Amino acid sequence: MSAILASIQWDLLSLTPPGWGGNLLRGLAKTFQIALGAYVLGLTIGLAGALGKIYGGPVLRWGLEIYTTLIRAVPELVLILLLYYAGTDLLNQALEGLGYERVDISGLAAGIYVLGLVQGAYATEVLRGAILAVPAGQVEAAAAFGMSWVQRHSRIVIPAMIPFALPGLANLWLIVTKDTALLAVVGFSELALETRQAAGATKSYFMFYVIAAMLYLLLTLVSNVVFRWIEHRYRRGQPELN
Amino acid sequence: MQWYWLPEYAPKFAEGLWLTLQLLGLSLFFGMCLAIPIGLVQVTGPRPLAWAARAFCTMIRGTPLLIQLWLVYYGLGSLFPSVPGIRESFLWPILREAFPYAIFVFTLSVAGYEGEVMRGAFRGVPKGELEAARAFGMHPFTVLRRIWLPRALQNVFPTLAGEMVLTLKSTPLAATITIFEVYGISTIVRQETYRIYEPLLFVAGIYICLTGVIVLLFRWAENRIPRVRAG
Numbered sequence: 523m524s525a526i527l528a529s530i531q532w533d534l535l536s537l538t539p540p541g542w543g544g545n546l547l548r549g550l551a552k553t554f555q556i557a558l559g560a561y562v563l564g565l566t567i568g569l570a571g572a573l574g575k576i577y578g579g580p581v582l583r584w585g586l587e588i589y590t591t592l593i594r595a596v597p598e599l600v601l602i603l604l605l606y607y608a609g610t611d612l613l614n615q616a617l618e619g620l621g622y623e624r625v626d627i628s629g630l631a632a633g634i635y636v637l638g639l640v641q642g643a644y645a646t647e648v649l650r651g652a653i654l655a656v657p658a659g660q661v662e663a664a665a666a667f668g669m670s671w672v673q674r675h676s677r678i679v680i681p682a683m684i685p686f687a688l689p690g691l692a693n694l695w696l697i698v699t700k701d702t703a704l705l706a707v708v709g710f711s712e713l714a715l716e717t718r719q720a721a722g723a724t725k726s727y728f729m730f731y732v733i734a735a736m737l738y739l740l741l742t743l744v745s746n747v748v749f750r751w752i753e754h755r756y757r758r759g760q761p762e763l764n
Numbered sequence: 765m766q767w768y769w770l771p772e773y774a775p776k777f778a779e780g781l782w783l784t785l786q787l788l789g790l791s792l793f794f795g796m797c798l799a800i801p802i803g804l805v806q807v808t809g810p811r812p813l814a815w816a817a818r819a820f821c822t823m824i825r826g827t828p829l830l831i832q833l834w835l836v837y838y839g840l841g842s843l844f845p846s847v848p849g850i851r852e853s854f855l856w857p858i859l860r861e862a863f864p865y866a867i868f869v870f871t872l873s874v875a876g877y878e879g880e881v882m883r884g885a886f887r888g889v890p891k892g893e894l895e896a897a898r899a900f901g902m903h904p905f906t907v908l909r910r911i912w913l914p915r916a917l918q919n920v921f922p923t924l925a926g927e928m929v930l931t932l933k934s935t936p937l938a939a940t941i942t943i944f945e946v947y948g949i950s951t952i953v954r955q956e957t958y959r960i961y962e963p964l965l966f967v968a969g970i971y972i973c974l975t976g977v978i979v980l981l982f983r984w985a986e987n988r989i990p991r992v993r994a995g
Contacts, residue, residue, distance in 0.1 A: 595929070596971050597933040604964050707830075717834075721839075731834050739827050
């Protein structure tokens with residue numbers, strides 16, 4: 523125990539060099555940005571996917587089924603590599619085809635795109651279940667009022683499904699914040715990679731990984747509080763669960 | 765797409781697959797052994813134990829597995845040599861290998877996630893059944909062994925199938941601490957042949973097959989559980 527405590531050098535955490543605290547906090551901010559971007563992209567894909575799965579024709583439904591099944595059966599690490607290489611390749615081929623120069627995609631954009639595609643598959647399933655849980659009578663009532671399909675969905679179905687979707691969506695947010703760490707393997711500088719660099723440079727592996735774990739935990743705990751508050755708001759007037 | 769490398773690396777992939785299955789099997793076994801008491805104490809245990817189990821689950825579920833893996837392998841691993849006498853002890857050959865660290869971390873991870881699942885499972889067993897068992901004069905351990913645990917497991921069976929797939933999908937992380945399981949082998953192929961997509965697609969296919977096998981196994985086992993369905 524004393525060996526562990528002796529290995530902690532707190533001055534390594536100061537916010538300015540030679541301390542690495544600033545790098546860790548920048549990494550945390552990057553992690554948050556990537557997670558938020560990927561989450562929003564995932565929700566967008568998920569909403570479109572859920573509507574497609576419910577109302578689409580056989581070809582669209584079948585395609586979405588393949589998308590959600592494959593994404594959920596392949597490890598995130600493998601998917602991230604595949605999507606990253608495939609995405610940058612396709613983009614550059616398209617750019618070259620149009621006569622532009624090849625570009626290097628920024629880590630932030632690539633991370634958001636890769637994790638967003640993965641999140642989209644999970645979000646599709648969550649939102650599909652939530653939309654189907656909206657009582658049919660409410661939708662029929664909306665139709666009886668003469669609302670168009672778009673009005674019915676933007677005014678009734680989507681607001682009414684949110685309480686059903688929230689637990690699943692909260693879970694997805696926690697998953698995406700943790701999945702950002704996988705981007706370190708591809709070389710995007712977020713919290714996990716900043717931590718690895720700090721640990722490697724100072725040789726205080728134990729301390730830096732503990733600090734990183736605590737930062738991720740903090741993000742999770744704060745997110746829990748926020749989601750509990752949102753859920754409380756959206757469940758107003760509904761009977762208590764449990 | 766060029767697959768000329770496949771015959772050459774096939775034996776390595778077979779070894780990697782065996783390593784993946786070992787990682788999965790051992791961590792699931794030890795993890796479930798921990799998850800059952802962790803779930804149980806949260807439902808019936810004394811306050812401090814329940815609180816500790818709850819804190820453990822929150823910590824495991826609130827941090828990325830990759831960070832846990834690096835924390836234990838690089839972090840703890842770098843502290844061990846400074847402990848006096850450890851290099852002469854019988855533990856040293858074990859502590860030098862990466863595999864035990866991976867098993868340790870994956871076990872804790874399974875224990876954390878499944879502990880939470882088992883908490884709900886134990887709570888979900890109808891009180892009347894437990895009271896009936898007690899009324900028969902069963903010892904608390906007999907109640908657990910014969911009634912509570914089987915009923916709890918039965919209720920969360922489909923959830924456990926999903927959790928097992930998630931554990932399978934986290935095993936590639938072991939490659940980041942020098943364990944060359946199936947995904948790790950594909951990174952070797954990538955470095956040696958400069959083919960990017962083929963090895964990745966190949967392992968993706970392997971994982972899809974493994975996922976399919978797990979899903980089918982669980983469906984088969986689920987059908988063997990006798991149960992009365994309402995309606």
